[in-house]
Amino acid sequence: MIWSATSRGVHQPDNTAFTQQRLPAWQPLLSASIVLPLFFCVGLAFIGLGLGLYYSSNGIKELEYDYTGNPGTGNCSVCAAAGQGRAPPPSCSCTWYFSLPELFQGPVFLYYELSNFYQNNRRYSVSRDDEQLSGLQSALRHPTNECAPYQRTATGLPIAPCGAIANSLFNDSFSLWHQRRPGGPYVEVPLDRTSIAWWTDYHVKFRNPPLVNGSLALAFQGTAPPPNWHRPVYQLSPDPNNTGFINQDFVVWMRTAALPTFRKLYARIRQGNYSAGLPRGSYFVNITYNYPVSSFGGHKLIIFSSISWMGGKNPFLGIAYLVVGSVCILMGFVMLVVYIRYQDQNEEDEEE
């Protein structure tokens, strides 16, 4: 009758590292001595990164002009005043003159910016029909309820493209003219407006409905343009690859902005003589002023911007890195002081 010590009871639990909660583990102790190097390392790294970002952001040139047309701010105020209270506003154009003392390093992007324009407003941002925009026949005829009240016209015709976003399409247009020599003739700078939208938007998300007899107009027969539009969607551009739902301006506009102040790409300048950027000289931008913003206190800007590896001009990130890095270093020093004092205490304690 030997009762070996190894015989296991039926209910004896497994003696494994997991069940006994003895898994090998790293147990960091948050104290000054451990955090200290971390703070310094992170601080230094951030400051380095921040400096780099700051300088690369500073290297980006930006040129912007507010053409909202508030009284006394240039010749667009005429247009703004003319458009006041009239819908649709009469066709009006104004110009912005500027000169570049030196080469504006390319590639140059032309943006328009709207401020105080709440594209992210909930009821606005849902007011669209993606299926319709993707060229689905049924959706073309029967836009989703989300589009209401821009779903159907008063006569019951489906609106294409439906919804508030499409209805409020930005319809100012710009053309850039360059005077190479003072007194010389103004030459129109070619604006590349082909690939300003996301590739996936232009190629996947937005599709025209299937052509009827080779005609886009027939495909859109039986639909009405949004109330604010002056022309139907298939006449947005004479270029068949840039009209209908796949009009680039339209596609860009439909990508609703995150914040009430936003800019949208209008064109790129990269063709011909301007592939290196905008050379020295005088310029003017001819603005076709259609879009009313002054009623709700909005602003319209036109912006020329160059671009770096991290996108457009944004000094914030660089500064943020610098600040956080400095704070880290500062905290590190506090830690150091604490650590040294504590260390002394500790030694005293041990001596006792």
Added chain:
Amino acid sequence: MRAQRHAAMERERAEVEEHREKAPQLRRRRRRRRREGLTRRVRSNLLQPPSAEEFAAGAAKGSQHLADNRLKTTKYTLLSFLPKNLFEQFHRLANVYFVFIALLNFVPAVNAFQPGLALAPVLFILAVTAFKDLWEDYSRHLSDHEINHLGCLVYSREEKRYMNRYWKELHVGDFVRLRCNEIIPADVLLLSSSNPDGLCHIETANLDGETNLKRRQVVRGFSEVVSEFNPLMFTSIIECEKPNNDLTKFRGCIIHENGEKAALHKENLLLRGCTIRNTEAVVGIVIYAGHETKALLNNNGPRYKRSQLERQMNCDVLWCVFILVCMSLISAIGHGLWVWRYQEKKSLFDVPESDGKALSPILAAVYSFLTMIIVLQVLIPISLYVSIEIVKVCQVYFINQDIELYDEETDSQLQCRALNITEDLGQIQYIFSDKTGTLTENKMVFRKCTVSGIEYSHDANTQRLAMYQEADSEEEEVVPRSASLSLHSSIGGHQSMRVPHRVQSTRSHRRTGSWAEAKRANVLSRHTAFSSPMEKDIIPDPKLFEKVSKCDQYLATARHQEHLLTQLPPELSDVFDFFIALTICNTVLVTSPDQPRQKVSVQLELKSPVKTIEDFLRRFTPSRLALGCSSIGNLPTSRSANKSDSNFMSSLSSDSALLQLEQRLGPPGPDVTGNGIRSQAAASWALGCQEERELRYEAESPDEAALVYAARAYNCALVDRLPDQVCVELPHLGRLTFELLHTLSFDSIRKRMSVVIRHPLTDEINVYTKGADSAVMDLLIPCTSDDARGRHQKKIQSRTQKYLNLYAVEGLRTLCIAKRVLSKEEYACWLQRHMEAESSLDNREELLFQSALRLETNLHLLGATGIEDRLQEGVPETIAKLRQAGLQIWVLTGDKQETAVNIAYACKLLDQDEEVITFNAESQEACAALLNQCLQYVQSRDSGSTPEKISGNVSETFSPLCQLSVPPTSGPRPSLVIDGRSLAYALEKSLEDKFLFLAKQCRSVLCCRSTPLQKSMMVKLVRSKLKAMTLAIGDGANDVSMLQVADVGVGIAGQEGMQVVMASDFAVPRFRYLERLLIVHGHWCYSRIANMVLYFFYKNTMFVGLLFWFQFYCGFSASAMIDQWYLIFFNLLFSSLPQLVTGVLDKDVPAHVLLAEPQLYKSGQNREEYRPRAFWINMADATFQSLVCFFIPYWAYFDSDADMFTWGTPITTVALLTFLLHLSIETKTWTWFNWIACGFSILLFFIVALIYNASCATCYPPSNPYWTMQTLMGDPVFYLTCFIAPVAALLPRLFFKALQGTLCPTQLHLGRQLAKRYPKKPNTPKDAFVQEQLPVEPRNSSSSQALCQNDDPQTSASLEEVPVQENPSVVSANMLPKTLPSQEYSLLEGLNSQAPGSSTPKEVAQDVCTQDPKIKQTSAVGAAPLPSIFKLPNLSSLNWISSLSLVSELGSVLQFSQSTSQVDKENGEFRPRPSQPTEDLKSLREQTAKSV
């Protein structure tokens, strides 16, 4: 096996739920039944018309309200599952809330998400729960099916024989035939048994866990039937109570055809679930079936308590709701203003209502409010409750799996029965403990006795027990000890069954030690409870042994003389009666291993107890007396054998026995001769016994068994017990058969039991009563002091009382044995009324009680016994640890004050050098006065002024313990001892506040003689008045109410059955496991859950904060820049796993440090981890973090062409990273699970995002995130943002945490540091550290450290106290291990490493030698004794020493030596406390304190 267990657990739960479910149904049924009357009538089904259809119809008609035996614990059917389950789930408020929000999303005006998507999480949660329920229900169904299809033999009318049927086919009124070891399928009335006495034994382990056999009797009137029972002849009608859940009661009567009635009681009922034992076959009629059986009605499984933390959490959830509403309101107002402002201006982005009309700002605000509630629903996370449940289940799993909570002796582990209060374990402030069976083993060992005023001290027996004590603690000792050998092999006559060789072999297998023995005992106890050798092998006192044999011899020679006993000297006759009473005044059953027992009944007439007066008269005529006498020895052969044997024995004579005893006590070694003689004698004795078999005693209570074993040690062995007779075997007299006339069984009101027997030698009718001294001493025959005999009696009584008090002081359980001689007339008179009482149907119990009172008067005191209830292993250490952990331990016991106080001293609940306020009040007024006095005293003591002595109404028998003369110091607080009566006064409404205040001031409180109700009242009082977390621990049915009232009820799954386990939240095998359960698991569970809940709140607030800040930039229009998918699945998928892993696995402080520094437990008591402040700090931090995480992307993408989701996705990513980093700051233990979980979360997010953003260009209105993530991943700003935002957000937190960790570390920090410095060295926390960093209990380290240098004189002083002269061998055995050469260590190491427990003596020794030079020095100063103490492998304290810090180790070793001195002291005379060594200790302490 585990699966089975699991299934069983499941099943239990299921049954409970089912029970709850069924309650209304039952009520309905009950109502119907009430209309039918309060009783149930059962008649045989065989009387029904024979044709099958009619039978069925009849059955349906006749017993339509009677449940059949089909067990159905499933909740659902296939059809009802969905509606029923959903209905149940919607009882949870949270579910309703989430469904409401999801449905709200279907309203177009306010919807925020794709409607179907918003339903997804709710459906997911509902589906998971439903699936779990379904699975549980299915497993329940499977086990039901299995049980329903068990077979049993049912009498079939057609076949006229017993047929095999399924359990489920049983009906009330069926006749079943059950064989040995078969499980009883329903509640069956026993009608016939193969046992000629009409008896049947059942084991109720399935029902209440008690393994002893219970006796059941055939219904009176059927036992006389000699021929086999024929169900067809059964025409009687049974009337019984309606089904109820009272296992201990059954009333009813059986009405025979002739109109005769016979009462039925619980002895006639076989309960479902029990097992037939020891009986070949029984037949019975089913009276309750299926769900109406008592077993099923009794099933109340785990309760659902709500933990403290959860209550707090719910409160904080309400705060969250408040915050949510506030946010939504702000948003609504903002949106209203915004709409109002821009609507006027014909803004291009303003969208009118769908009918083209302008939206009124107020309506817009209302819409916005509702949409905001949908969008911000994350604040009250759907996953919170689910996560907490998952974490708790895992915690329960880990607690269950902890191998250090596994008890090898009983092969049981800790059971968690309440699944949702694990974290309460970490917050306990008060522990209420039962004493018997909880602190003590509930293994009763006979220690001493006094007979007719003379005390027999049983020194050898005491020493033997001391040996066990040592053996227990040493566990693994290789060196065979001759001293113990001789002792063990030479114990009384009953040792004959043991061949000495075997004894030797087991001894030499000491490597398995007493543990193995215990284990074996445990295996044996499957058949017999209470049979460890410790309890069986009692060494008789030589003097008493001599007297007994003298008696025996005398009676043997003079057995046929008249007035036999009167010729004996009264003392001897008392001795003889005393042992007879010990042997027969009980309900102990004798069994042998070969069951079922087949007894050849010699005399049919003598089969049953006296039933009628006629029977009585018939049986007591003189002619029958002779017959009775001749039936003493049943087998002539055995009798002659006995005779020859007794000759042999007498030739040995008592002298030689004495000689042996002396030899045994002599120095070890040269006692071979004695041993030899003894074993020779034993062998011949064994040969002489014809029916030599190992007798096993099965008793209902361990006390009884202890007494029977004691009597057996005096050769007065109980050999057989039948319902009508008890056989006692004596060496000379041979087998005496006592005719058992009545047994008045024990009850807690009378506190005694009696047997009425006819003495075979004197032919007198004797009543032997055994009971608590308080119950028996009052019933003694009043003795006049006129005559000498009376005076003598009085003297005996007072002496016995004195010894009783002494026994109690030693912590022994006392029982008085008394006798009464009845004349036949008296007996007849009593019997008449008793019969009436027994057969009465109404208030039978009360009548029986009164009948018992009539019998048990005018008793003649024989003597008293002292039984030791040994302390469980590790109890003092556990109590010390729990104390250090800041727990108040109150002991509530039903025991006598003296016993309780002594146990309290033994388990270090009370300390020698602390004050004890003994609180005994005789009346309400006295109680009030005393209370005021005590309060004054305690207050004056606190204020430091001179105390007034309390000489309260201290009971006269118990003064030496009331030491109130100790001067007031800043030392330990006093302890309070209060008895039940005073407690009753003190718990009165008017006094309870004062009493509670006093009790709060005391270090420990000891309530003696308290009733179960008082126990629960105490707990309730502390819980409600002190607002404290309470834990109650107990092992018996009397603790159930206390356990249920307490916040946490812990049951000891011990010998007293399963009732307490059923009522408990946790069931531990032993008291000592409480330490680990609370200090380690409780702390872990609390800190895990607390941190997880806080993290949850943080996470959701922070996430919702992001959305809220956005509202300021979107015209409060409730739009969300975070895509709906991320919003909905964020909590459920992306961020859930890491927090679950941390919640399950995080260990803030490793177990060994927690055990070494129990004061770390206080963090849970003070709710340090999760208090309102922590919640709000967390919320503030969440707000800060959300601001950072919102505005860094905001500025980074400001003035850019980013669209909503190209901007929202980086924010989501930043949030996820911040959460994970935050979690990693909070995570204290990083296992590879944590790493994987974090990695998995990030990966999952990106993978889901990439797939989601690539899958469909138009499918997810209103959002359209097509190709967003892909674009972002090519954008450096995205990475730059994701890098800086989390760092910036967490910088303050990290900074403050680090500062806190350095400047003002909490206890837990220090614990972690400790663990870091001394990883996996459980016993080497630096003493300096302990002293300086951790504010330890005042009495812990410094004094004991100072003392350890003075260890040497102390040890010797305590040894001097030992009364050495009498028992040198024992002392030397005590000393033996100290002299062990240190080389033995290599062996010990190996063995000890197998022992459970975190450390081994080796480590202790090593640490002493190598780790700390300071201690080494100390040991050098302390010269020899200190290292020798560390080498004591058999010190019981060794296991826990190692887990204490080194400093306190030394202190505890000292304490141990003190306790040894006490133990040894008990061998000699009792000395009043405080004992000498303590005073030495005190003076030493003072000296050293001065010198330091």
